[in-house]
Amino acid sequence: MSNTENISCPLPSDIASVTFLNREDVVDCLKVEQPLRRQTQALVTLARSKTIDQGDLNAALREITEVVSDVLEVERVSIWLYPNNSFSQTIPFWLSLDVSNAQEVTNTADNTVIQLSLAHSSMKCLDLYEQSRGCHTSGMELVATDYPNYFRALAVECTIAAHDAYTDPRTQEFAQPYLIPNGITSMLDAPIWLNGQMVGIVCHEHTDLPRQWTSIEVNFVAAIATLVAHTIEACHRVIAQKQLRQHHQYLLSEYHDELERLVEERTAELTKANEQLQQEINGRSSVEAQLIKYQHHLEELVEERTREIISTNEQLQQEITNHKLAQKALRESEEQFRCLAEATFEAISINEQGKVRQINRNFARLFGYKPAEVVGMSFLEFVAPESRSYVRQMIELGSELMYESICLKNDGTTFPAEVRSKAIPYQGRLLRVTAIRDITKRSQAQEELKTSVSLLEATLNSTTDGIVAVNTVGVVVTFNQKFLEMWGIPEEILRSANFEQRHKYFQAQLKEPDVFLARVKQLYAQLDAEGYDRMELQDGRIFERFTYPQRSGEQIIGRVWSFRDITERARAEEALRQHLRQEQLVAVMCDRIRQSLNLEDILNTTAEEVRQFLQTDRVLIYRFEPNWRGTVVVESVASEYMKTLGMVRHDPCFGEGYVQPYQGGRIQAVRDIYTAGLTPCHIEFLAQLQVRANLVVPILQGVSRQERVSSWEVREVEEAGGVEGGVLSTYPVPSAISTNLLQRNATLHQSHSHSTAPSPALWGLLIAHHCSEPRQWQPLEIALLKSLATQVAIAIQQSTLFEQLEEANHELQRLASVDGLTQVANRRRFDEYLKAEWHEKAQLQKPLSLILCDLDYFKVYNDTYGHLAGDFCLQQVARTLRQALKRPADLVARYGGEEFTVILPNMDTKDALLVAEAIRANVRRLAISHAKSPVSQYVTLSLGVASIVPSLEETPAQLIVAADKALYQAKAEGRDCAIAHTA
Structure with missing residues (x-):
């Protein structure tokens, strides 16, 4: 199937509706789908990797970097972590623990995780994979003080897609120490997020030519960064689980060991007790004897103990007395506390386990309750619903607190309050004393202050000036x-x-x-x-x-x-100055066009002056061929850049689709080819020419000067309004110029929008190249190039008209010198050429030969076959004469009727006779039937040859007479022959 065939694909929703996809569209879709499929398959493969379940972080990271390097076709993939985040510290810490301190890990794991710093000072490499070498390295460190722009870009932008790492401000500081030694041209860095914090990055480095990272690739590396975060977390979890199991086994072993030890100890004790019991049984008799003795001793002890109890009772009575005194003092202290609580300005409550146990009068008065109603209520009932979660968290934080909250009164109203709370132990219980102060007035004052400050800030920020004090x-x-x-x-x-x-x-x-x-x-x-x-x-x-x-x-x-x-004002002033210079340049070019018809000089001078005016690196005029290839016909270029003059170039991206926009006056102003959204083939084409920024204006033919000026002016109005959609809308036109332009072209734009004039022909392009760096093309620079393109078109049209005039004159000259029937030189041209050659050969003393040819019995041929056949015969004979001559200086002419002449400069009689014989033979080979000819059944030719070295004292008529005599002799000798004149 050829490329022009279509592939039909019926949609499920409407079988009758069939969409035909061009093969190129299918290929394009497959080109997009295949990388997506590879990326999806790579993510699935990595997600199912067994190295994550095994807790082998290093192996998992190596597998990730290898797969990503293969899928994205990049040379280097590396994973970096900040050393001051939780996981960069805890990963080595967990991996270095053994079973003996597993309990310590369990107790400290939650405390080792810290918050990420907002300003990271360095990062370390966990794994770096180089595809060409197939090796992994790690341990490298990047310090923020060495690469501040890069670290700042990570903190602000997170994802860095540097298509040209040498020029990208975020990565260009790596150029000398890192990019150039390793041949890296493009970088794509994605952040690793863990628990809402950026803990590191995944870096992808491309070598060879700069690479334009696609959104698909950016999304893929973001997914890889997420996978790395999950991998770190999963490995962390696997290691923790493994250590937990080891710790469990350790505790279980310790439990069994302790249990065995206790059993052994208890068994030994029982054995010893049994032995002692046996001894006691054996010695019972002796014990009974001693019991009597012990009874007496016991009675003595009872008496002694009785005396001690009496003494203890006396001491206890004293302690009871002291306790009563202490209770009295406590009641007095409580009364003093109650008085103080009632006298304070705050609302005070004493809470136990979240329940109110006691309050002062201010509390009841503040919340609108009776004291008896408050006791037993939950403290959170006095907090507005929207603040209860916050208050509960504050209470759980510590023993002594101070915070602000919204409190709820009995009537349902709320008020802002300052709360102070402290937990105190009392009689074996933990109570919480809470003091609440209504801060409604203070809050109102703060709000008024905020309003005042806000007004001041609004006033400060409303000015168009930047102010700092x-x-x-x-x-x-x-x-x-x-x-x-x-x-x-x-x-x-x-x-x-x-x-x-x-x-x-x-x-x-x-x-x-x-x-x-x-x-x-x-x-x-x-x-x-x-x-x-x-x-x-x-x-x-x-x-x-x-x-x-x-x-x-x-x-x-x-x-x-x-x-x-004041940039705009300064630019407007500069724009006016440039506008004057532009008008002068255009006026000079107009004068040059009026005064000269040398198109090459006009175009070369224009290109050089434009390059000097724009202060750019190259200005060229590019002429299109019918197949849209083109040739650089004029160029002015700085010495340090390549010359393109005379080159036949083909932009693969330029086709029929670009012709109509350029015919309509489309202008392409590109600040930077790498960031302007150009197609890859167009970028490659411009990069080969060392172009970084370019300005392209079409040169149009077939449009009158007034129409061309009108077209330019309308384009200026549209482009100043941003209609061009990214081509010129990014170049602001100074307000004074744009206003004047809009007023000047209001009516013109309306008439132009309804114009049905045919599109002009695209002759070529006037192009300005800036090669050293990106460049912001200014509106006046664009206007200058448009005006000069108009003048160039006029000069080309004027030159074309002049060339057409010369061609017309040449054609008239040719028509005046050519026989209309035979298309060889006529008698007039013969006379002029013979005279010119006679004078030239007379001066050079070179021979000049003449052949006179006459068709034999041609009148009879006309009478027999008719004049149309006769004309055709004359045409065939004339063509045969032309074909017999091999030198550019030789001339065939129709002398009159059926007679022809051949002028042979620089040829003597011998060679001229050979030419005559060749002519006669070629005419016979035509085999033109002549039934009534007495000489032959075919048309024949008689030829007379004469040669002479001309002299200025003689005339060409002498040569004609000699050739005529030779012709007469040939006819006299029977015709169909060539005779040379002899003196």
Whole structure:
């Protein structure tokens, strides 16, 4: 099946509706589906890996890096963890434990997990796999101080897809120490998230040419990062379970050992007791004898014990007396506590196990209850429902607390409260004393303060200027959001006490940081001074800077700095200057077109002047062929870049689909070919030409000058409004110019939108290449190239018209010199050419030969076959004469009627006679029937040959006469022969 055949695919929802997919569409779908299938299969394979169930983290990570390297076809895949997160610390810790300290692990596992720091200072490599070498390494460390942009990008953006790692600001700091030595061109880093924290990254590094990471690949590496997190967590869990089982076995073994030891000890004790019992039985008789003696002794002991009890009773009576005194003191103390509780301003409650046991009057009055109603209620009943969960958590945290909550009164109303709570032991019980204070007025005051501060902040942030205030020692007091946006400085750096770091951040953005620093020092040396100046930033923006001292009364307490972005105003001024230069350049080109018809000089001069004006690396004019291949016909290029003049190039992405947009005036302004969303084949084509940014304007033919100007102006209106959809909408037009342009073309745009004029022909492209770096093409630069493209089109059209005029004149000259019937030179051309050759050979003293040819009995042929056949015969004979001549200088002419002549410069009689014989033979071979000819049954030719070395004293007529005599002689000798004249 050929590529032009279609594949039908009926949809299930409508059998009658059939969608035909082109084979290329199917192939494209398969190209997308195959990587997805490989990625899905890789994820399933890794998820089912047995190394995770075995708890072998190193093996699991090696398997992941190998599979991902194969699926993504990248050279290096590595896994890194931050050393200051929980898992980077606990993984080595768990792996290093043995069974003997399993109990310690169980007790400390929950305490080893810490929160991730917001600013990671380094990361370590768990595994790095290199596909070409097939080896794994680990233990490397990256320090944030060495690569601050990279670590900052990880903290802010998480996922880093650097298509060109050498130029990407997030990764270009790796170029010298890492990327270039290893041949790495592209990087794709995905974060590893665990328990809501980023614990590390999975890094994918591509070598060879820069690689455009697709969204499918980004999603795949994100899934791999998630799988790595699950793998770490699973291995952690497997190891913990294994250690738990080992600990269980250890405890079980200890239990059995202890049980056996106790049984043995008890058995030994029973054995010994049995032996003693046996001895006692044996010695019972002696014991009975001793009992009597012991009875007497016991009586003595009873008497002694009785005396002790009496003494103890006396002591107990004293203690009871003391206890009563203590109870009295306790009641007095409780009364004092009650008085203090009643006298305090707070509402106080004493709670036990969450139930209220006692309150003061303020508590009952504050919540609107009777004291008897409160006792026994849950303390949480006095807390608003939305705060109960929070209060319960606070109570569970510790013994002494202070927090704010929303309390609930008996009537259902709520109020904000400050709560102080402390747990105290009392008579073997744990009570919680809670003091509650109504802070409604304080909250209202705080809200009013917040409102006031919010209004001040809103006022500060509503201004279009970036404002920052510092005290006399340079500490930032306040600033607005506009200041952060203008300078792009992180708030933590701005508030930092590290003045040097802050100043370096500002200086890095300025074109002249030393000048700015000197002015700042002057202002701080003179506290009451005010200042104003302009600052240019590295990114092209221009700020106005105002500063004045901040006073409190008569005392200077700081300084206020105000920054205003005047970039647009400055650009408008520069745009006006460039516009004047543009008009001058276009005017010069117009004069050049009017004064010269040399198209090559006009185009070469234009290309050079445009390159100098735009300060770019290459300007060229590219002419299309019918198959949309093209040739660089004009070029101006800087010496350090490749020359493309005369190259026949073919952009594989350019086809019929691009013709109509360019015929409609489409302009392509690309800031950076790697970020402009171009197709891969187009990027490759431009990269071969060393192009980083380009500006392309079509050169159109077949449009009048007025129509072309109108078309450009309408395009300007549409593009200024963003209609071009990404081609020009990213280049802001200064407001003054765009307003004038819109007013000037309002009516023109309406008439143009209804125009049905045919599309102009796309002659070629006027192209500006910027090779050294990306470039933001300005609207006035685009307008210049459009105007020059119009002038180039006019010059080309003028040159084309001139060429057409020359061709027409040449055709007229040819028609005036060619016989209409035979298409060989006519008598006029014969006379001119013979005269010119006569003078030239006379000066050079070279021979000149002439052959006169006459068709034998041609009048009879016409009478026999008719004039149409006669004309056809003359045409065949003329064609045969032309074919017999091999030199460009030889000329065949129709001398008149059936006579032909042949002029042979630089040829003597001998060679001319050979040519004549060849002509005669070729005519006979035509075998044109001539039944009435007395000579032959076919048309024949008689030829007279004459040669002479011309002289300026003689005329060409002498040569004609000689050839005519030779022809007469040939006819006299029977015709169908060639005779040379002899003097």
